[in-house]
Amino acid sequence: MKRTGVLGKIYLLLVFVVLYAPIFYLLIFSFNSAGNMHTFEGFTFKWYEDVFQDTRLIIIVINTVIIALLSSAIATIIAIFGSIAIVNVRRRRNKNMLLALNNVLIVSPDVIIGASFLIFFTIIGIKLGFASVLLSHIAFSIPIAVIMILPKLQDMSPTLIDAALDLGASRRDVLTKVILPFIRPGIFAGFFMALTYSLDDFAVTFFVTGNGFSTLSVEIYSRARAGISLSINALSTIIFLFTLALVVGYYFINQRRSKLNGVGVKE
Template identity: 75%
Template sequence: MENKRNRWSNLYLVLVFVVLYAPIFYLMYYSFNSGGTMHKFEGFTLEYYREVFQDTRLIIIVINTLVIALLSSAIATVIAVIGALAIQRVRSRRAKNTLLSLNNVLIVSPDVIIGASFLILFTIAGVKLGFSSVLLSHIAFSVPIAVLMILPHLEEMSPSLADAARDLGASSTDVLTKVILPVIRPGIFSGFFMALTYSLDDFAVTFFVTGNGYSTLSVEIYSRARQGVSLSINALSTLIFLFTVLLVAVYYVLTTKKAKQSPAEPAADAGVPR
């Protein structure tokens, strides 16, 4: 009975992955089609990949997207650490739940409403639409995501760690940098990468707050797709997907290697000044 249940579970998992990845592989397959369409494969070509690398404007947009994603994720993660520490120190359950609810507003709100709200805010405040407006909006919607990744690690941390550090003469800065931050480091990295993913993927909010002469990859792909099917979009999407797979593979190898070389130390000894 158990084996039968496992077989059905494995089959269901395979079907889920097929549904998720089949469109991506379909897109990748036709990025090599010399026929210029996604209906009939006529021959192998790298023409559309050459178009991507020869398109200076597109390369600049890719760089803009990476700069916005990395910068907004880093700033949002720092703010999220501060916010998570503040929420964790609130003793009143009602106040803490209120803060968490306010933190989650940007996550559950529709992207169109968030984008329109940012557009109105920047217009009233006189902020010129472009790099600054996109960066500020990406920071704003990335902070709640990072907080949700960091806060559980703070909640799981034993209060005795900080108390022991203070008893040993550690200052508040030492407690933060040598005890708390090392313990919640996995949450910080998770928050950063989640914020990075959301920033790279975002279209709706970015569409509202980009100005003339400045664009990100998601907005550019949307604009090109409206003009008609172009297999250069397939080629660009394939390169981005392969780059993402490479990053995930490198991250997995590094974390696995680190876990094998550095067995976990007792939690009570982590970061306590000596």
């Protein structure tokens, strides 16, 4: 048993090394004054200055954040009502069918999804740009949010809703004062997962972006194809640190909430 535990720790360490070594390599060379990824000659902030002086890049970053926030918020709202509808389906066969349809966009290859959206938008006449990217991100974010919200709804006892109705609560009160507070952790988890997927997505976005509109992932890909530039390293480092700050902040918020709930239960 001890040997198995040691091997497990070694395996976990190797996984973390494989995952994070390229990121730290990229981070370190973002401060390289030599301008290449081979020899580190000196420390400089030049590549970060280039990023912040690039007006076009800043606009693309703003576009990416707006798309991510809007698509995640809309997808989460739709996922809440979709999850409630799935839970309320009585026939198991119909419920399984809805769950299977929900999971199609998750298990399907991104390239197929992107090509499908491109064909769909071309047929119905939607111009490729902000609208097409937003609709695509909403579409693939909904199943992700549903998967995070649905387990919380399934954990909720139906007697809570019955008790609220017996006490004279309206359907709206049941939704806003009973269901939503209970599934709040799932809602936040679904929103942040959708936000992460939207910020990271490249394959789908690559198909549905048009001339004059781009997101960060597509822009980084375009610049990387043009040749190695350490401004890409600097930009990637900023995104990584920002994402890390969000994850750490979310973790501490959850920890504080758990402590407050623990104090409430004790009282």
